[in-house]
Amino acid sequence: MVSLFFCGIIKTVKQKAKINNGMKFVNDFNLKKQAKELGVSVWQTPGFLFLVMGVVSFAVMTATYIISKNYDSPEIVVISESIVAIIMLIVGNGTVRIVGQLASVNKLKSDFVSVASHQLRTPLSAITWEIELLLSKNKKGLSERQAKSLETISSLSCRMTRLVNDLLDVTRIDQNRLILRKEIIDIVDITEKIIEDFSSLSKARNINVFFNVNKKRIPKLTGDPERIKLVVENLLNNAIKYVVKRGKIEIKIIRRDNFIVFSIRDNGVGIPEEQQDQVFEKFFRSDNVVKYQTEGTGLGLYISRNIIEQTGGKIWFQSIENVGSIFSFSLPVK
């Protein structure tokens, strides 16, 4: 039944893409939304200033036409055109100043996140390693309760490290500084290891993970091994997190022409239709997901999309609320 449902969805994806392009144009002039995203007043948004420029240009052209038609005196025409030029200069200057301020605030914010994140990583590494040492080599003498506490601290410290790493990646993406390594990678091997790493979590949540691949058909790829690993981890982690009851996750890797296509399908909570166009946006978390899982930053899919697109592939999904989702990405075979 789920398969039939997804077949239906695929047919409507192209139509939706067309509607989405139209919506994007409308969104460019959604001044309230723009003001909220940029943290400025409505009258300071680039959309508003663009509209003001348009209105002023139109008024100016009309006024010049009327003046030149009704007055023969060249002095009046010169004076009116000078006034027009001054108005254009003032509005134009205001626009440039505000856009400049926005860019500088954005850079300051990115620099702050970058410095803060770098400085956080060293003490976080120290905490993680100290606990690892205690739990693996110096466990003797620890009570069961103490060991359990340390395991909790270790898992929380790993979570904080992931968050710091994600923030650093987002800063790099925003500054166009996310540079990926180019190495030979084995996507099947990476996926198998990640499934193994997540096996305790999936078992604890009563979820069966199936991996379907014909290894001989999947060639080695070129990419950044750590980042591609991060993408697969993000997708599997999401699938596990958002399966509410006893669940099933199917991972498939196939070759399609000059690409390999990775897909992961779950029978989780899905994404509400009205929010699907925001899935790859920074900090996006769908309303139904927030109800089930408070943990999560909404950065994983934003980062994943950038990594995949920068590697020359594409990432997409199909989903229906309360039925499940299929997230897929393609990577070029070079």
Added chain:
Amino acid sequence: MSKKKILIVEDESALNQALGEFLTAENFEVISALDGAEGAKIAIAKRPDLILLDIILPKKDGYEVLDELKSNDSTKDIPVILLTNLESAQDIQKAFEKGATTYLVKSSYKMQDVVKKIKETLKM
């Protein structure tokens, strides 16, 4: 079989100590340095089997240490694993150009994984 000798050059004493203790428990002989100049000096004097080297270090940074080791006949063949929290592509490229064997980002690796990389590098 004699124990493999590992030199850790790391200025953060908590990390240096934790890694040293972990490697000792994994049956390695460990020597350590808390700055780049001391690290290069110890490497030349003791000729370890492998060096774990941070990049941001007092006195001499990791790249300077790499240059010094690779230009010295007695240390040029010692494998060097860079262990740092810097991870820009420029840093990674620079490290390999200067002769690093492997590049690991500390916050992404557990010590157990670092040991695996050491064993792989030393073909143990």
